[in-house]
Structure formats: C-alpha cells, structure tokens
Amino acid sequence: MTLTFREELKDLQAYKPGKPIDDVKKEYGIEKVVKLASNENPLGSSPKAIEAVKKAAENLAIYPDGNATMLKNALAKKTGLKTTQILPSSGSDEMIDIIAKTFINKNDEVIMADLTFPRYITTTKMMGGKPVIVPLKNWTYDLEGMKKAITDKTKLIWLCNPNNPTGTMFTEDELLDFLKSVPNNIVVVYDEAYNEYVTRKDYPKNSIKFLKDYSNLIILRTFSKIYGLAALRIGYALASEEIIHNMNKIRGPFNVNKLAQAAAIAALEDEDFIKKTYELNKQGKEYLYKEFKNLGLEYAPSETNHIFVNVKRDANEVFIELQKRGMIIRPIKDTWVRITIGTPEQNELLIKLLKEVI
Ligand SMILES: Cc1ncc(COP(=O)(O)O)c(C=O)c1O
Numbered sequence: 001m002t003l004t005f006r007e008e009l010k011d012l013q014a015y016k017p018g019k020p021i022d023d024v025k026k027e028y029g030i031e032k033v034v035k036l037a038s039n040e041n042p043l044g045s046s047p048k049a050i051e052a053v054k055k056a057a058e059n060l061a062i063y064p065d066g067n068a069t070m071l072k073n074a075l076a077k078k079t080g081l082k083t084t085q086i087l088p089s090s091g092s093d094e095m096i097d098i099i100a101k102t103f104i105n106k107n108d109e110v111i112m113a114d115l116t117f118p119r120y121i122t123t124t125k126m127m128g129g130k131p132v133i134v135p136l137k138n139w140t141y142d143l144e145g146m147k148k149a150i151t152d153k154t155k156l157i158w159l160c161n162p163n164n165p166t167g168t169m170f171t172e173d174e175l176l177d178f179l180k181s182v183p184n185n186i187v188v189v190y191d192e193a194y195n196e197y198v199t200r201k202d203y204p205k206n207s208i209k210f211l212k213d214y215s216n217l218i219i220l221r222t223f224s225k226i227y228g229l230a231a232l233r234i235g236y237a238l239a240s241e242e243i244i245h246n247m248n249k250i251r252g253p254f255n256v257n258k259l260a261q262a263a264a265i266a267a268l269e270d271e272d273f274i275k276k277t278y279e280l281n282k283q284g285k286e287y288l289y290k291e292f293k294n295l296g297l298e299y300a301p302s303e304t305n306h307i308f309v310n311v312k313r314d315a316n317e318v319f320i321e322l323q324k325r326g327m328i329i330r331p332i333k334d335t336w337v338r339i340t341i342g343t344p345e346q347n348e349l350l351i352k353l354l355k356e357v358i
Contacts, residue, residue: 008128015122018328028324034349035328036340039164039194039306041228043280043343045263046273049229052266053259064258071261074268075236079208084241087248088256088264092193092222092235097123098250099156099218099237103187104129108155113141115165115332117191120158129155139166139300139308143178156187161204162194165330165338167302172204184216187243192219193235194304196226196274197281203303208238215240223260225305226277227267232260281305284341291351295358306340308332313358321357 018037025033072083079086089095096119104110106128112120114133121131132154134145141163150157159178162169175190182188190207198205207219222235234256237247267273285302292299292309299309311318315331322329327350330338339350 008126011125012122015118018330019323021328024323024326024328028326030326033326033328034342034346036342036346036350037328037330037338038230039225039304039340040230041226041277041305042341042346043228043273043277045228046267046270048270048273049227049263049267052262053232056259056262060258062258064254064256064261066254068256068261071256071265074265078268079238081208081211081238082241085211085244086236086238087244087251088234088236088261089251090235090255090257090260091224091230091233092191092220093119094233094251094255095220095235095237096120096189096191097126098247099187099189100124100127100129101250102243102247103156105155107153109151109153110156110158111146111149111154112158113146113160113163115139115163116141116158116160117164117193120160120189124156124158136163136166136168138168139163140168141170143170143174147178147181150182150186154186156189157182158189158191160191160193162198162303164193164304165306165332166300166308167194167304167306168300168308169198169200169203169303171200171202173202175204175207176210179210179214179217182216184214187216187218188214189218189220193222193225195221197278197305198303199282200303211238211240215242218243223264223267226274227264228273228277229260229263229267232257232263234260234264280343281341284344284347287344287347288339288341288351291347295351295354297358306338308336308338310335311337311354311358318354318357322353325353325356327353 021033068088100123104127108129110124110129111132219238224230319331
C-alpha cells in the first residue's frame, strides 16, 4: 500500500524563499552581505516594539491570548471598526490561507493578476479552485480586464494595491468603480501590505470606509513591512462581522504568538518610526530612480518600498553576480528584478555593484 496525497498538491510547489544572509556569507566566503530582496524595513523595528518583546519574553511558558484581545482593541482604536470586524493572523500569509479555506470550493473560479503576490495562486490551487489570470497592463492591475473575467462561477478576486512585485498602484476612483461592478456574492480581497509607503494623493488611503457599503470586501494589512516586524509573523484582516466570524472558525487556536501581539501593540503607537521609515523610503526611491535613469534602466513607477527594474541582462544572472559580491536581490522574470529600497549606504552599494555587473 502506498500513501496518497490530495490531488490538488500535484500542481503545487513549495515556496522558495530568498537565500538567507548567512548562507550567502558561507557560500562565497564574504563577511558583509546586504539583503534587498524581501521588502523588509532597513531601519529594523520600532525600539518600542523591541522593548515590548523583551518584556513579553519574560514568561514564555504560557499560551498567548488566543483572542488577541488587547491587539484587537488597539486595532479597533486605529481603524474605528468594531473588534468583531478584525482578525489578527500569523502574517498576511496565514490570512491568505485562511481566506482560501473559508471561501474556495473545488472548481470555483478565482480571479487574480499576473504578476502579483504568489500566495494568491498557490492557496487557490490548494483548495482546488480554478485560477483565472488577468495579465497586468503597463505593470499595473487591469481592473477592466478583471471585471470582464467575472462569470457566474467566480467566487473570489485577489487585489494587491500597490502591487508586489511591480510596485504600481490603482486609484481610489478605480477601486470604487471596481467594487460597484462586482456582484456582492463574490469576495473581493484587497491586500494593502504596502499602503503606508504610498505618496500619490489619488491612492485609496482610507479603504476602510468601503467596508460599510461592500459586505464582500476583505482588507489585508501586515506588520511585516513599514512596521518592521517580519520576523514575528503578524498581520490582520478587516471585514464584515459575518466574514470575520466565519474565518475565525478556520484559524488555529493560538495563531498569533505572544511576542508578536506585544510588539504589534507597541509598534502601532510609534508613529515617529513610521514617519522616519516613510521619509527614508521616499528619498531612497528618488535616489534610485535618478541612478537607474543614469544607467539607462527602465523601471515601473513604485508606490512601495521596492522597485521593479529592467536590468537588461538575464535577471537570474544579475542576481547571481550581485550575490557573489554580497548583495541579494530578487530576480522576477526575463530581465526584470525587484529591489527593496534600503538605507542610503545600501542603495549606493547596490548602484556601485549594479554598474560592475551589468
Ligand atoms: C502583497 C503582500 N501580501 C502579503 C504578504 C505577506 O506578508 P506577511 O509577512 O504579513 O505574511 C507580502 C509579503 O511580502 C506581500 O508583499
């Protein structure tokens, strides 16, 4: 007798993370390695969050608060929503998983873009859903194309704004028009992992207001990006009470650990840290734009902490050559790579090494 695995697994591959810094150091025998590959915060984490983690770590023998009550209270204060409309998770990654498990039945059609965040397609396939892929236009979500892809079999639509990996955005008017056009039995997941970095005024800065009119909308946020807490794995969803009630049945009993809860509460209060990160990112983006232009490299306009750039050489080759020199970036497709905006020193080093490599 042999083991059998679920049919859906046949078409899935395990997530391939970027190489850890220590592996690259060992492999190439180099001491200093800079990672601009995973859209992390180059300033680290809020000092207040670090303090909160130290305090919370004094007792690790007890389970965390499975309801994350204090964190929900803090998020309710920040968002103006009821705590029953908020669900914390172990990163947005887990929430994407929970959403797929809550809604997607076998053979349901699920609309998503290409290129976009890869967990949308993986979790869709995991549930036996049928991905309906709408290519980007000018590296930007084609919402009109997505509308046209809706059929009576459509169950859910994944949106990422601004988009990872291209960094591009769609406007508040476009989002509203889209929400109006989607039948309300179709779930719209709106992942705004990078919303705090957006500089454009026509971006839907306050997407929460749409929850009132669109009971099919789920907003996703994370503490991994501007809040600098990627290592702790924490994010949250905002939605109707009915959606949160049902998703709450799916999650693990203690899905958000104690250190993550404590850090997130402290991080929410540290507005200075957010401002500092935003400014650093904005300046870094302007610097990199200028240098890319000098190098004759085309890039997509970014509203995030990463830039999608055409290095005019095979992306994997550039990735390997940079890695040998102590710089980790992310190859995406063809000659396009994604580079996280770092500190001024990191950005300067990136440009110096890019000049060597290309
Ligand atoms: C668009 C988007 N959604 C979700 C995630 C996952 O974030 P988390 O670290 O909270 O799991 C990422 C991480 O890169 C992302 O870019």
